[in-house]
Amino acid sequence: MKDITYSTEYLWARAKELVNEDYVSLSLLMKQLGSPVPTVHWNLPEDKLPQPELQFLFKWWKDKKGERMAPSPSDVDPFELKGILGKIAVLEVIDTGEEFKYRLYGSAIMPEPGKDLTGKLLSDIWTPMRAFFAITYRAVVLRKEPLYTRHEPHHSLKMAEWDRIILPLSDGTEVERIIVALVPVKTEE
Template sequence: MDSASDTREVRYRRSVATVDADESWALARRLADGETDCCDALMARLGSPPPLIAWNPDPQDLDSVALRHLAEWWRDAAAEAGGPPGPDTVDPLMLRPALGAISLLDVLDGGRDFRFRLHGSDIATTLGTDMTGMMVGQMTIPFMAFLTVTYRAQILRPEPLLLRYTPAMQFFLSAWWRIGLPLMRDGEVVRLLVGMERAPRQSEL
């Protein structure tokens, strides 16, 4: 293996590294408490720049038409419900402007794992795979350890969460804007509605 290939392989192994459950939940609690830079060290370990993380973004501040539409829908649905809306309120007709950019994740065992109930067609085309039906904990995908932390943080703090992050492997993965919107039933987050759109890459480490 030449040095260039070796470097690529090392970066790949770094980017798919796992985080044990105790560390993941500890980071999730810090993030839920508002410590939005708590994942910087984790992303550095995964070979990526520090992510942008913001709770409760103003929908009007989102440049993406699709993500703005999702954020406005959730805000209005939450106002009507008096809190995070339930999963049954998700209406494809209401979300039509963002359908290709939407994923739905079922929360399993209180956040022990997550399953893709739906994976948006635009996202699947960009990544080259449809993750519908797949379990997050079984995936060897760059930065999934980071995303799991953010999913768990939204279980602890059921509010919209905006992310911008850049995978380490620039030769085939895009940077992303992502907004996670919690859906609750009987006082528990049971599903996450996630909108994603490609973003310009941050500078590599």
């Protein structure tokens, strides 16, 4: 499949639509990528999240957040998250969301050699799904709220579907990092 790349204007326009819960263009993008329409929910209650790992991270996030907009990036403690650390990615928000850098990429997300994205920019990753990721990450930066998605990736990943919870991290009023739990729903035979 041809890797689809889009202009920053395209990605921001789709992110703003996602913030406003307009999913038409996102559905068209996924169709272009050969994937079905993703499931997308803002602020899904903890007990409605389908995976225990997502529930765990969301509860951690709410507990750390308290009365603030979001937990601080310094609240991320590997010892507190050790039960799901391999399924977590932490991304630094660069230039208010123009780019994202993987500060941590859990070893259970993609355990194949050479697939560790730690230290890499989102724009440099190999998957055609990076446009979908950029749109969802930018939407979280804009809306500053938790986003749950279930999507079907490119067939080369041999995963039928992935569940994700994307959570903002901040020391003030702007999202500085995001923390994401990624859990495979089922693998293809």
